[in-house]
Amino acid sequence: MLRKLFRFKGGVEPVTHKSASAQAPIGKHPLPSQLILPLHQNVGARAIPCVRVGETVLKGQRIGAADGWISAAVHAPTSGKVLAIEDRLATHPSGLSTLSVIIEPDGLDTWIERRPLDYATLAPDEVRKALRDAGIVGLGGAVFPTHAKLSAAKSTAMEFVVINGAECEPFVTCDDLLMRERAEDIVHGASIFRDLLEPRRVLIGIEDNKPEAAVAMRRAVETLGFDFEVVVVPTRYPTGAAKQLIRVLTGKEIPSTRRSPEMGVQCFNVGTAYSTWRFVAFGEPLISRIVTLTGNVKIAGNWETLIGTPFGEFVAIGCPKPDTGGFLMGGPMMGFEIPGLSAPVVKACNCVIVAATPLFPPPRPEMPCIRCGACAHVCPHELQPFELYRFSRAKKFDKTIKLSIDECIECGCCAYVCPSRIPLVRYFRFAKSEIAARRKETEKAAATRFRIEGRKKRDERMKAEKAERLQKATAKTSGAGDADATKRALIEAAVERARLQRETQAAKNAETAGNRETALEKNPAVRPNDVAG
Amino acid sequence: MSRDRIHTMRFISPPYLSQNKSVRSLMVKVLLALLPGVAVYACLIGPAILLQMVIASATALFAEAAMLKLRGKPLGPFLSDGSALVTSWLIALTFPPIAPWWLTVSGALIAIVIAKHLYGGLGQNPFNPAMVAFAACIVSFPALMSQWPSVTLDTRFTDQILAVLGLSRNLDALTSATPLDALKTALRISPETPIATMLSDTKIYGLAGGRAWECVAAAYFLGGLWLLRCKVIRWHAPAGFLFGVVALSAACWFFDPGRFASPLFHTFSGGVLLGAFFIVTDPVSGxxxxxxxxxxxxxxxxxxxxIRVFGGYPDGVAFSVLILNVCAPLIDLLTRPPVFGMKKK
Incomplete structure (x- = not known):
């Protein structure tokens, strides 16, 4: 292509293991015996259940309503009966439980009335709201609510919308297959993002190990007559991380302190574009996704799977071999071990790798860091992981902040190359969680201090007013009151009162903001950054 | 619900893939890269170097094992990581090959016990252990550390072995000054003779950096290039080191060719090429x-x-490396590269 590509520093090139699951076309996973739908499948607030136990639901019916702006709805993936609304094992490395709606399918798969969204006539905000209520979230793995990413920054004109088809994680092929088979839907979806964000260019980035996908996407763009640019980028992990792909395609580097629209870019995964179009054109909310099943299985491939399918039933279709030892969700670089086979496929689940010892040999013993610097050379965010490691280990968290630990996207490149086999990402996660806890603590303390000071001021003011009243009373009785001066004093007192009220309100707001952030941290998405596959 | 939990504890923290590199494989490559130098050394200077390497390695491994035991660390992974062997080989290669055995043993003990384990073992030593050993011994035993076998007199292997074992009666007959030492002495004795005339004595000075020694240096250079190709080391430290030596020696040579030897001589003599690829490249202390x-x-x-030209010692690699080891943390602090998205345009 003519477009000049940029390079991000670092990155690694692990064996991709992609061919096994990329041979067969996308299959349709059969209806499971039960569906478990966690209400918290997005970054932000958990959805509020809006069905009752025992109620009959239709396919596509909303069962969890979005709670606030940074939230997304949850829908019934098939028709059936609500068996329970209770805590179930979450699809999360912690192994904790999360509030879920359990649905027993009736086998009829009856759709609710589907209405395409007339988005050409709707106000942009109405479209955003509709996307939120359709449960559309980023399907690259970060599950950030898509509608919340569809507003341009007020200060900066939108330059680029980047559609992420890089899929850099080894083993994962769901985006590859989606692009090969359903390219036109993706391009249509991208056009909706374009209409809402009005960028100068739409760039579709695909790694050069997916030539068929690139051809299909180019053809789709041509057929539909859009001026989008399909750009083939070099295969290099983590090109599929939003910031890295943006860097490669546009040359812009987005620091963690800024949001990409402020720099004129926004990035969406191809799967997100696809589900957006399915909703806009066909009225289908997000109830299924393509999931790669690969690794130690007899049949590897990609399956269009209903959200909520328990992993036990999902992996059965691939016939795991007898020497299986664990199941990973996501890729081998950033994924996690599924805590149990009763946990369900969620919106964030792009891939399940059936693990076995030959594929993932047990880690060799950890050795001391010899400061070889290999980690620093592969860090795509140009950090010094060996220094971060030293300070994380010594619990000198202030130093880790100074060394920009907030920039770490936990891509795992550092640990991948470490000759001493140090699980660096684990140390960084530890440091980050400690820092987050401390920040929350400080915020709480500040809010408390603010409240106490406010109260002190209030007390003083009341005392002063009392004294004033007393004085006035004496003045009145003496009969020598200046009417103007009294009026002025009254106005001044009122202004002061209003100011104090404002301050108290601000303190309260700060506190609620703190709480909201706590909720954000508890996102089920597992990954803090938008890494597509 | 708990019965279907399947955490295997194998997959605690991603990534679950790793490159097939280990501390051991890095160290083994460094040892392999030293082999050409060792071979040339044994052929041209004297096979006693092989005996010294055995003494140094055995002492280092023994000291390593003892210290690990004392510190309550597992022996297996640490003894086999190869780092003690690299240190001991560097000691053998920088000490005179006909030094008495106990000097080499002391060197290895100082390196492993004091310079390495007393600072916390692998990865924790602020100083290059082999250079600490060299500096300690040259300060404590200057005479013994200056007894280099003569490359002009064809010393027999048995004589060298006897010297190492401390049984040699006519040690003086075996030894001569190294080219660097010889040049220094010659310059002091006859300050009027131009240096080019002195260096034309190829019996001592060879063609570039001293007879036989220049070949050893060239072999180290080849080994170093191989390490660069294998990406065990990066080019920055060796290039900086060689540039420093060449630039300053060229400046002095240009200023007064009668008193200062050429950059070629300085590059190929003494420990410059060994230092460039095997010592300043030490990641831990660099x-x-x-x-x-x-x-x-x-x-x-x-x-x-x-140090080598204006100081009191014939060569300055060890001292310069130790001094820079002290500065390394400061240099790191001042040269920390900017992170992604925080670069100044």
Whole structure:
């Protein structure tokens, strides 16, 4: 292509293991015996259940309503009966439980009335709201609510919308297959993002190990007559991380302190574009996704799977071999071990790798860091992981902040190359969680201090007013009151009162903001950054 | 619900893939890269070097095992990591091959016990252990550390072995000054003779950096290039070091060719090429960033030349490296590269 590509520093090139699951076309996973739908499948607030136990639901019916702006709805993936609304094992490395709606399918798969969204006539905000209520979230793995990413920054004109088809994680092929088979839907979806964000260019980035996908996407763009640019980028992990792909395609580097629209870019995964179009054109909310099943299985491939399918039933279709030892969700670089086979496929689940010892040999013993610097050379965010490691280990968290630990996207490149086999990402996660806890603590303390000071001021003011009243009373009785001066004093007192009220309100707001952030941290998405596959 | 939990504890923290590199494989490659130098050394200078390497390795491994035991660390992974062997080989290669056995043993003990384990073992030592050993021994036993076998007199292997075992009666007959030492002495004795005339004596000075020694240096150079190709080391520290030596020696040579030897002589004599590829490249005691590595190497090169030409010791590599080891953390602090998205345009 003519477009000049940029390079991000670092990155690694692990064996991709992609061919096994990329041979067969996308299959349709059969209806499971039960569906478990966690209400918290997005970054932000958990959805509020809006069905009752025992109620009959239709396919596509909303069962969890979005709670606030940074939230997304949850829908019934098939028709059936609500068996329970209770805590179930979450699809999360912690192994904790999360509030879920359990649905027993009736086998009829009856759709609710589907209405395409007339988005050409709707106000942009109405479209955003509709996307939120359709449960559309980023399907690259970060599950950030898509509608919340569809507003341009007020200060900066939108330059680029980047559609992420890089899929850099080894083993994962769901985006590859989606692009090969359903390219036109993706391009249509991208056009909706374009209409809402009005960028100068739409760039579709695909790694050069997916030539068929690139051809299909180019053809789709041509057929539909859009001026989008399909750009083939070099295969290099983590090109599929939003910031890295943006860097490669546009040359812009987005620091963690800024949001990409402020720099004129926004990035969406191809799967997100696809589900957006399915909703806009066909009225289908997000109830299924393509999931790669690969690794130690007899049949590897990609399956269009209903959200909520328990992993036990999902992996059965691939016939795991007898020497299986664990199941990973996501890729081998950033994924996690599924805590149990009763946990369900969620919106964030792009891939399940059936693990076995030959594929993932047990880690060799950890050795001391010899400061070889290999980690620093592969860090795509140009950090010094060996220094971060030293300070994380010594619990000198202030130093880790100074060394920009907030920039770490936990891509795992550092640990991948470490000759001493140090699980660096684990140390960084530890440091980050400690820092987050401390920040929350400080915020709480500040809010408390603010409240106490406010109260002190209030007390003083009341005392002063009392004294004033007393004085006035004496003045009145003496009969020598200046009417103007009294009026002025009254106005001044009122202004002061209003100011104090404002301050108290601000303190309260700060506190609620703190709480909201706590909720954000508890996102089920597992990954803090938008890494597509 | 708990019955279907399947955490295997194998997959605690991603990534679950790793490159097939380990501390051991890095160290083994360093040892392999030293082999050409060792071979040339044994052929041209004297096979006693092989005996010294055995003595140094055995002592180092024994000291390593003892210290690990005392510190309550597992022996297996640490003894087999190869780091003690690299240290001991460097000691053998920098000490005179006909030094008495107990000097080599002391060197290895100082390196492993004091310079390495008393500071916390692998990865924790602020100083290059082999250079600490060299500096300690040359300060404590200057005479013994200056007894180099003569390359002009064809010394027999048995004589060298006897010397190592401390049984040699006519040690003086075996030894002669190294080219660097010889040049220094010659310059002091006859300050009027131009240096080019002295260096034309190829019996001592060879063609570039001393008879036989220049071949050893060339072999180290080849080994170093191989390490670069294998990406065990990066080019920044060696390039900085060689540039430091060459730049300063060229400046002095240009200023007064009668008193200062050429950059070629300085590059191929003494420990410059061994130091460039095997000593200033030590990751633990060196700098981490590329810029830091370059500054570290360059400063060490400048210092090495300064000490060797203007200082009291025949060569300056060990002292310059130790001095730069002290500066490494500061250099790292000052050369930390900017992170993604925080660069100044």
């Amino acid at each position: 700098c981490a960033s590329d810029m830091g590595k370059m500054i570290f190497g360059f400063s060490a090169g400048i210092l090495a030349y300064t």
